[in-house]
Amino acid sequence: MSTIVVIGDGPAGLSAALFLAKNGMTVTLFGKNETALHYARLFNYLGIPEITGPEFARVAREQAVKFGAMLVERKVTQVEKEAEGFICTDEDGTTYNSRYLILAEGKGLKLARALNLVETDAGVKVDRDGRTEVEGLYAIGRMTRRTRSQAIISAGEGAAAALDILSREAGKDVNDFDSL
Numbered sequence: 001m002s003t004i005v006v007i008g009d010g011p012a013g014l015s016a017a018l019f020l021a022k023n024g025m026t027v028t029l030f031g032k033n034e035t036a037l038h039y040a041r042l043f044n045y046l047g048i049p050e051i052t053g054p055e056f057a058r059v060a061r062e063q064a065v066k067f068g069a070m071l072v073e074r075k076v077t078q079v080e081k082e083a084e085g086f087i088c089t090d091e092d093g094t095t096y097n098s099r100y101l102i103l104a105e106g107k108g109l110k111l112a113r114a115l116n117l118v119e120t121d122a123g124v125k126v127d128r129d130g131r132t133e134v135e136g137l138y139a140i141g142r143m144t145r146r147t148r149s150q151a152i153i154s155a156g157e158g159a160a161a162a163l164d165i166l167s168r169e170a171g172k173d174v175n176d177f178d179s180l
């Protein structure tokens, strides 16, 4: 069983998976590299003067996997809430149990709607850490801000959700700092 399943491999899901895996969590990340970034050329990602979206996605996928995220290049077709967590089913019919579930679906809200998550005009309703009203269930990135979407914001929301889970697991506030 994974502690955390992340559905969606755009900057939001990749960032969450990176932070969680880097800090020792068992993370399964789903996505077929179909992020909206494949249409983008980034000049506004702080710290990177210019990069194409596809190159950004390639580097970010490698980075998350290098730190231990298990990347499954399949779509998740079904999600269910259980008493103690979640069960996801992928397009091959394989099922995955997890304690936490992070949705990072991008523009679409298919799985969020299947879980009856509350929506506002902007998208799925979440708090600052990406928590939805369902215990253990997070929504991050474009699906929470459908008309104000930027890659760096999605990545930041992935980081915030990851730190929230790491803090809950540790029983105290956690940062992910590395020093010179």
Ligand SMILES: Cc1cc2nc3c(=O)[nH]c(=O)nc-3n(C[C@H](O)[C@H](O)[C@H](O)COP(=O)(O)OP(=O)(O)OC[C@H]3O[C@@H](n4cnc5c(N)ncnc54)[C@H](O)[C@@H]3O)c2cc1C
Pocket (backbone or CB within 6 Å): 007, 008, 009, 010, 011, 012, 013, 030, 031, 032, 033, 034, 035, 036, 037, 038, 039, 040, 041, 042, 043, 044, 074, 075, 076, 077, 104, 105, 106, 107, 108, 111, 140, 141, 142, 143, 149, 150, 151, 152, 154
């Ligand atoms: C033409 C264009 C130009 C852009 N230019 C810029 C720019 O210059 N600068 C900038 O900051 N932003 C730009 N953007 C926006 C940027 O691409 C988005 O803000 C960013 O990709 C959102 O990241 P995300 O992770 O929230 O969602 P996405 O990048 O959309 O990622 C969601 C991922 O989840 C996957 N997914 C969804 N459902 C499932 C499922 N059930 N199972 C498995 N995987 C699933 C999708 O296939 C996708 O890979 C541009 C967008 C477009 C379309």
